[in-house]
Amino acid sequence: MTVQDVRAFNRFYTQLIGALDYGRHLYAPYSLTESRVLYELAHAEGADAADLRARLDLDAGYLSRILNKFQDAGLVERGPSAADQRRRRITLTARGREAAALLDERARRTVGALLDTVPETDRPRLAEAMRTVRSILGDGAAGAPGEVVLRGPRPGDLGWIVQRNGALYASEFGWDATYEGLVARIVADFAAQHDPRRERVWIAEWQGRAVGCVMCVRDDAGPDTARLRLLLVEPEARGRGVGDRLVRAVTGFAREAGYREVVLWTNDVLAAARRLYRRHGFVLVAERPHHSFGKDLVGQDWRLELS
Incomplete structure (x- = not known):
């Protein structure tokens, strides 16, 4: 620029x-x-x-x-x-x-x-672009005081997870609507049937608004394996340790719930997320190229053994 x-x-x-x-x-x-x-x-x-x-x-x-x-x-x-x-x-x-x-x-x-x-389909991109400009040029929102709070989902929050994942990944990586569809299915499955003792969603809230989320669910591999899903941090909240707290919430909950390991799937373009996972002890165990969400990507499987 x-x-x-x-x-x-x-x-x-x-x-x-x-x-x-x-x-x-x-x-x-x-x-x-x-x-x-x-x-x-x-x-x-x-x-x-x-x-x-x-x-x-x-x-x-x-x-x-x-x-x-x-x-x-x-x-x-x-x-x-x-x-x-x-x-x-x-x-x-x-x-x-x-x-x-x-x-x-x-x-x-x-x-x-x-x-x-403005077409309805373009409004999320417009809103995200405005938030990005304000955050980067420093209108004060990014550095404003206030504690980030992790809480459970309230009515409407699951829909917010779908919407923000769709909008944010389209804005930052150019992913198409098939990714939003995947997120919608994951969220719908959780809403329809989950075990609150072993599965949970966290919303990160800052200054009265949701700025992040993550999910811990039981993996298909077996009852001893938890899966971290849908980690997201809004641009204006980055650099405040929100991602660290969300990942720590998942791993701590997984230990208490009796899981022996936590796994996750991500893509190589998500460099900040990969650094975060590595910092919390996750190890890259496999990767393979694929074409998804309108892009050529390299998918990665990560694993954390719980002591």
Whole structure:
């Protein structure tokens, strides 16, 4: 990627946003910056001027003029901050909340109209691409605080496993819908019949959303063999030890459940996953080329003996 690539994307996106606001009614009667200030006030109750200035990267004098205009129009009220008497707390009035809600509704309708032009089959790729850009360029999500929690699946999580596997592997490796079909069958079999004492699914949750998953099931080789399946970590959660915790959850559970070994099947293109498996003691025992999911791949069987 070059500087020109980024600039070309910026021009494209700027033109797209301008086209969405054809007629210049989206923010009326406010400017774009004034609309941003209203949005922040509506979503950060009790902000002060210093917070707004830092969050929006605005000149202090410019922000002060906007807030004076809003106060004259009856959109905001100012008062002393409970945390610091030297600061001024800014809150929206009822009229200000109505103005912010109107702008938000206009934006929702406009973006909704744009998404209506995107085929359903392309929307997962679009969402994944947006998450990738935000994660790589550092909007703060990748480094935001918060503990990753492993939990059991809730209603809807099994469907999420299917959807995210299909979307993520299509985006990162170009795999076709036959992989999503395979995942759907694996998940459906688990949902229809599994032994909770010896089979389990884990969901990794971070900041209130699912960012990873893995499954431990009994293998067809026999009652002493467990199989690790469908390990996935969302791009924005990588580098936080999520994959390590998910693999450790499987191996720990397998030991407690009485299995003597854990096996798994993966492909050579999944380099990060293979490094993770090796780090946890898995050994590559076989590999063979195959054509699956629309690609020529090399499948690999890995095995971990449980002491």
